[in-house]
Amino acid sequence: MSFDHTELDRTGPRFLASLRGQGFTETPSAPLTATDRSVTFVNASLTPFKPRLLAGDKIGRTCQVQQCLRATGRAPWLYVFGMLGVLADGEYLGDVVEQAPQALLAAAPWLAADRLAVAVDHDHGDLRKLLKTSQTLKSVQARDVHHEEVPTQWSYGKDGRLTGRGITFFHREDTAPCGPDCAVGCRCGRWRELGQVIEVVGPHAHYAEAGFGLEPVQSIALGGDPYALPAVRELTDRMREAGVADESAPQAANLVRAVTALTEADVRPGGKGGAHVMRRFLRELLGLLGAADGPDDRWRERLHRAVPDARVAGVLIAEGERWRAGRATAETAARTHLRRRPDASAQELAETFGIPMKRARRMCEEVSGFRP
Numbered sequence: 294m295s296f297d298h299t300e301l302d303r304t305g306p307r308f309l310a311s312l313r314g315q316g317f318t319e320t321p322s323a324p325l326t327a328t329d330r331s332v333t334f335v336n337a338s339l340t341p342f343k344p345r346l347l348a349g350d351k352i353g354r355t356c357q358v359q360q361c362l363r364a365t366g367r368a369p370w371l372y373v374f375g376m377l378g379v380l381a382d383g384e385y386l387g388d389v390v391e392q393a394p395q396a397l398l399a400a401a402p403w404l405a406a407d408r409l410a411v412a413v414d415h416d417h418g419d420l421r422k423l424l425k426t427s428q429t430l431k432s433v434q435a436r437d438v439h440h441e442e443v444p445t446q447w448s449y450g451k452d453g454r455l456t457g458r459g460i461t462f463f464h465r466e467d468t469a470p471c472g473p474d475c476a477v478g479c480r481c482g483r484w485r486e487l488g489q490v491i492e493v494v495g496p497h498a499h500y501a502e503a504g505f506g507l508e509p510v511q512s513i514a515l516g517g518d519p520y521a522l523p524a525v526r527e528l529t530d531r532m533r534e535a536g537v538a539d540e541s542a543p544q545a546a547n548l549v550r551a552v553t554a555l556t557e558a559d560v561r562p563g564g565k566g567g568a569h570v571m572r573r574f575l576r577e578l579l580g581l582l583g584a585a586d587g588p589d590d591r592w593r594e595r596l597h598r599a600v601p602d603a604r605v606a607g608v609l610i611a612e613g614e615r616w617r618a619g620r621a622t623a624e625t626a627a628r629t630h631l632r633r634r635p636d637a638s639a640q641e642l643a644e645t646f647g648i649p650m651k652r653a654r655r656m657c658e659e660v661s662g663f664r665p
């Protein structure tokens with residue numbers, strides 16, 4: 294089956310158009326760093342609104358496609374992703390339960406209404422009632438769950454001042470059930486998670502939120518793999534061409550997307566918080582690009598091939614030079630230590646001077662080789 298890939302690019306605009314048509318107000322994507330102290334980066338479409346929600350402000354009915362970053366997890370999860378979001382005052386919870394899934398179906402015509410399924414908590418009778426009265430959802434497959442089976446409760450940020458309880462949406466795929474107990478939300482691959490509609494509870498007011506991951510929704514059109522999305526696949530291919538090992542190329546592409554978004558948000562590498570996340574991403578990527586060790590100066594050339602954006606490449610090269618200089622200093626210190634104590638173990642060198650174990654072993658071997 295051939296699929297028009299430009300359809301994918303229309304996902305976000307169609308989602309917003311559908312909601313604007315229902316009277317929702319579109320808000321722009323906030324910068325990744327527009328957060329309060331409880332989270333490092335915008336990690337959900339709700340994050341930029343947190344101060345207003347904590348204050349109990351009225352926000353009406355809004356919709357947005359928010360760029361988000363989650364620094365945890367590894368491939369196949371994309372660190373940077375879009376979130377198709379809806380946020381409204383609590384009195385609109387019923388509208389959001391009805392209209393957010395409708396907008397999702399309009400945005401992604403490869404989803405089928407009769408394949409939608411939901412999981413809702415045993416204890417949330419009010420939410421189950423809203424599902425039953427929804428035109429779009431009244432006949433979808435619904436599973437009553439406990440929070441341990443499928444998450445039904447959330448907390449927004451570490452301070453726990455905003456919490457939520459809600460409905461998780463899935464799309465049923467054509468794979469056979471894994472077993473007789475296979476049910477909505479099972480992780481066997483039959484149920485792809487789309488996102489949630491959540492009632493958000495703040496100290497002064499309630500709100501209604503919906504959030505669906507843009508890339509996971511788009512990738513359903515291509516069999517469910519976000520690395521099959523054209524832009525991600527192109528980046529992965531470029532990583533391979535720049536010399537990244539086949540099996541590491543998807544993770545390298547994931548990291549390039551993340552450091553590009555962070556560079557655009559003016560995040561620079563450093564020791565704490567978001568700056569530390571940036572440093573961790575840059576160094577992992579530099580490692581995959583072969584910039585970590587060895588006297589080889591080709592890493593700069595390889596990096597320019599992998600990352601054509603001059604600004605992002607500049608950030609990577611500066612960090613690479615800093616890293617290599619730090620390594621050289623650490624190795625000099627380790628060699629001095631080895632001259633004084635030639636029986637020092639590689640483990641000790643690695644731990645004391647922060648050099649990679651492989652390198653520390655080689656240094657020990659060199660010293661023992663010189664022994665009479």
Ligand SMILES: [Zn+2]
Pocket residue numbers: 470471472474475476479480481482483
């Ligand atoms: Zn299953």
